Amino acid sequence: MRYAIVTETYPPEINGVALTVQAKEQGLRLRGHDVELIRPRQSRGQKGVAHELLVPGLPIPGYPSMRFGLPALRTLRRHWEAQRPDAIYIATEGPLGWSALRTARKLGIAVSTGFHTRFDEYTRDYGVGFLQPLALGWMRRFHNASDATLVPTCELADFLRGERFSDVVHQPRAVDTRRFEPARRSTELRSSWGLGEHDLAVVYLGRIAAEKNLPLAIRAFREIAKQRPDAKFVWVGEGPELAGIRAENPDFVYCGLRRDEDLAAHFASTDLFLFPSHSETFGNVTLEAMASGVATVAFDYGAAKEHLVDGEHGAAIAGEDDDAFVAAALRIAGDDALRRAMGIAAREAVSKLRPAQVSADFDELLRRIARDRSARHAQPTPA
Incomplete structure (x- = not known):
């Protein structure tokens, strides 16, 4: 299978999302799939390696070492028309993630999203709690445009379903017990x-x-x-x-x-x-x-x-x-x-949590949404 992963954070950036995305990418590769990573450049003049497409980005306010991707509708459309993936995973809800989602819908490509961060909760921590309902609505609109939204806990899955998020899928995470010991x-x-x-x-x-x-x-x-x-x-x-x-x-x-x-x-x-x-x-x-x-x-x-x-x-x-x-x-x-x-x-x-099983479950989800979309003979969806 040919998969694409779209993310606005990736190592050497150190955060939970970046490391989780890297683990998903490596797990799919170990299972024999062709995986392309699409992310912002992390430094000026950075060149992408094999199976990697780098797009323009800007520093995140307060985190100069991290960047968010700029909208890339045309770039992604040209790229995926030339090298169409079977399914796409979008890890982040930033401008690059929105571009990837809209492009996937236009081209009729199966797409899943990952719900990694409670941005609605962050509004309280930064003194703008009145924006919490708007933030949650913005995330619901994003994730409901995908074929499946992956979440790491049963608690979060239940919460999102109660907030009218559709096609929520619980997929547990594991930990590298050979490294952390x-x-x-x-x-x-x-x-x-x-x-x-x-x-x-x-x-x-x-x-x-x-x-x-x-x-x-x-x-x-x-x-x-x-x-x-x-x-x-x-x-x-x-x-x-x-x-x-x-x-x-x-x-x-x-x-x-x-x-x-x-x-x-x-x-x-x-x-x-x-x-x-x-x-x-x-x-x-x-x-x-x-x-x-x-x-x-x-x-x-x-x-x-x-x-x-x-x-x-x-x-x-x-x-x-x-x-x-x-x-x-x-x-x-x-x-x-x-x-x-x-x-x-x-x-x-x-010690019983197995990264290999997490990768297998992720692979099966991407295969399923690709099969389902193909079976429905879905037409490209208007932006």
């Missing part, structure tokens, strides 16, 4: 943070941005530090809130962006992961922490709701109870034996 724990790395073997490394790993509710993680750590003076708060990642947090908290350890095995070593070398976001669609980092054998405190959304059992692998806090989040972090930080047992159980829980 407790054996990558490094005494040398911990020593560079000023920590000994029995000291406490609390970690936040992810995008450092307003929608992540990071003041709560800081509040929880400050309470931990009162009972554990040997604790350090390790931050891995970048984002628009980093400078302010760093200025106000110079005692934290800031590691910047980390990738691949280096990222895995940073996770495995910590003891407690605080993930305070209220608005996660999934949260790959939750699975990565669990695979690394790190007890996790998170709210009961996304990956935490699907995989993290409260009291066994860490804490999954119901609702948006910030006080309960802090209390759980304190309890787990203060009990070394409990925390280690939770890490072992978390690793065991995600």
Whole structure:
């Protein structure tokens, strides 16, 4: 089969969407398919490699290292008329994603979309909550124009169906347990943070941005530090809130962006992961922490709701109870034996998640929508 994947973020950019898209692409290739990646150039003069079409883009405000794709209707139409894919997957709802969706409809090509980010929830985090219904309506219009909308959790699938999203398909995610594993724990790395073997490394790993509710993680750590003076708060990642947090908290350890095995070593070398976001669609980092054998405190959304059992692998806090989040972090930080047992159980829980099965399910969905569209003899849909 010939597939096209359209995305406005991709490694070396580090975020959950970019890494999920890369895993989908690689999984399809391993299954023997011809996969073309369509994305914005990440730097001036960048040349596309084989099976890659690069289009113009602009920096995302607040994230100069990331770009969104500009509309590319003509480029995509010419390209897909010359090299027609059997099915298209669109990972992002930006201008490039909208162009790809409109072009696919015009050409009668089967197309699925991925619902990766609750942009409607982000409106609250950035002080424009009154726009939430408009944002949700905008996303519904986009995804309902596709043949299927992929979501990573049953909770999100139920929510979208209740909001009149059509053709919602739940497809679980997996985690690379060969990369993220407790054996990558490094005494040398911990020593560079000023920590000994029995000291406490609390970690936040992810995008450092307003929608992540990071003041709560800081509040929880400050309470931990009162009972554990040997604790350090390790931050891995970048984002628009980093400078302010760093200025106000110079005692934290800031590691910047980390990738691949280096990222895995940073996770495995910590003891407690605080993930305070209220608005996660999934949260790959939750699975990565669990695979690394790190007890996790998170709210009961996304990956935490699907995989993290409260009291066994860490804490999954119901609702948006910030006080309960802090209390759980304190309890787990203060009990070394409990925390280690939770890490072992978390690793065991995600060891059964198989990336190969996720790729097979994704492949079958693309095959199905291609077969269905062909069987209907669908005509191109007006823009």
